[in-house]
C-alpha cells in the first residue's frame with residue numbers, strides 16, 4: 001500500500017509565494033532560476049525552498065537551477081491551479097465587493113461566476129461585470145454555473161447558514177472570511193481567512209525589532 005506523505009501547512013502556504021515569484025521571473029524573460037535567487041527574492045533560505053520542493057518530487061538540475069516555466073507548471077499542478085475553478089462570493093458589502101473586483105484571481109485560474117446578497121438594494125447591481133443574485137437563488141445558480149468554491153463575506157451571525165446553503169447547493173470548497181467557526185461535512189474543504197493574523201504577525205516583528 002502507498003504511504004500517504006504528510007506535507008506541512010507551512011510548506012503548502014509557501015508554494016503560492018514560489019508560484020508568484022516564478023511568474024514575475026518569467027515575465028522578466030528569465031528561463032532559469034536558482035534556489036539562492038528565489039530565496040533572495042522571497043526572504044526564504046534556499047535550503048528551505050529545496051526542502052519544500054523535494055516534498056513533492058525532483059525538480060531542477062544540480063548546478064543549473066530550476067527551469068522557470070517547468071517549475072511554475074509543476075507548482076501550479078500541485079496547487080490545482082491547472083483546473084479552472086468557478087467561484088461565487090456571498091455578501092457583497094465592503095469586503096465582498098473588494099474580493100469580487102480583484103483582477104488577479106483570473107490569472108490564477110479562478111473565474112468569478114456569481115455574486116449573492118440578501119439586501120434587495122444590492123441584489124441586481126453589477127460588480128466586475130457580474131450581476132448580484134439573491135441568496136435565495138443560490139441552489140439554482142450554483143448548479144447552473146457549476147460553482148466549485150463559495151466565498152463567505154457576510155457578517156459572522158449569518159456565516160453558518162450561508163455555508164449550509166452553499167454546501168447544499170453543491171460547492172466543494174469554502175473560503176470563509178467571517179470571524180466565526182463554521183462546521184461543514186467532511187467532504188467539503190474549508191479555509192478560514194483572517195487578515196488580522198498577518199497584521200498581528202507584523203506587530204510582533206516590529207515590537208521585537210524595537211526591543
Ligand SMILES: NC(=O)c1ccc[n+]([C@@H]2O[C@H](COP(=O)([O-])OP(=O)(O)OC[C@H]3O[C@@H](n4cnc5c(N)ncnc54)[C@H](O)[C@@H]3O)[C@@H](O)[C@H]2O)c1
Nearest residue numbers: 091092093094095117118119153154155156178193194195
Ligand atoms: N477575514 C478578514 O480578514 C476580514 C476582513 C474584513 C471583514 N471580514 C468579515 O467579512 C464579513 C463582511 O464584512 P464587510 O465589512 O464587508 O461587511 P458589510 O456589512 O459591508 O457587508 C456584508 C454584506 O453581507 C450581506 N449579507 C448579510 N447577511 C446575508 C445573508 N444571509 N446572505 C447573503 N448576504 C448577506 C449584507 O447585505 C452586506 O451586503 C464580516 O463577517 C467581517 O467580519 C473579515
